[in-house]
Amino acid sequence: MKDTTKTAFRAVAVLGVAFGLCVTGLTAADAKSNPIKDAMAKYHKAPKGTDPVCKKAGAGTASKEEIKGMLAAYTAMAAAKPPQGDDASWKAKTGALVAAATALDKGEAGAADKYKGAVNCKACHDVHKGK
Numbered sequence: 001m002k003d004t005t006k007t008a009f010r011a012v013a014v015l016g017v018a019f020g021l022c023v024t025g026l027t028a029a030d031a032k033s034n035p036i037k038d039a040m041a042k043y044h045k046a047p048k049g050t051d052p053v054c055k056k057a058g059a060g061t062a063s064k065e066e067i068k069g070m071l072a073a074y075t076a077m078a079a080a081k082p083p084q085g086d087d088a089s090w091k092a093k094t095g096a097l098v099a100a101a102t103a104l105d106k107g108e109a110g111a112a113d114k115y116k117g118a119v120n121c122k123a124c125h126d127v128h129k130g131k
């Protein structure tokens with residue numbers, strides 16, 4: 001097979017997978033998935049003895065894939081509704097996370113510090129987490 005053909009095939013395969021994921025994501029959202037809990041579990045928590053992605057991101061050691069995944073998780077989280085707290089506050093806090101993760105993804109100077117400022121667990125939980 002010619003190289004260009006292979007590349008085209010691969011592109012189609014990747015798109016197909018991405019589309020499949022989107023569709024499953026949507027169906028799951030109808031059931032009881034919670035993008036906020038998903039983001040917390042995947043990026044703010046880690047098994048004992050390992051660093052969560054949020055910590056690595058602040059230290060500048062998170063991988064490109066981890067940052068991209070985190071950015072997607074924060075974007076989904078921003079569109080979700082927290083258990084409590086007003087909308088403006090939620091939009092501001094999640095917006096800061098999305099902006100900081102975007103800066104990390106682009107490798108902007110100062111992005112890690114920006115992120116550490118945005119990922120303030122207690123400041124957000126106090127207002128939005130509920131009991």
Ligand code: HEC
Binds near residue numbers: 119122
């Ligand atoms: C922008 C807001 C925000 C930030 C920042 C934030 N959280 Fe959360 N977190 C939430 C909300 C809202 C919930 C409650 C979700 C629910 O119950 O639906 C939550 C829930 C959780 C949970 C429980 C998840 C579950 O399955 O019940 C854990 C663990 C958690 N957060 C860890 C963290 C840690 C650690 C940090 C800091 C590194 C952090 N979060 C930063 C908003 C935030």
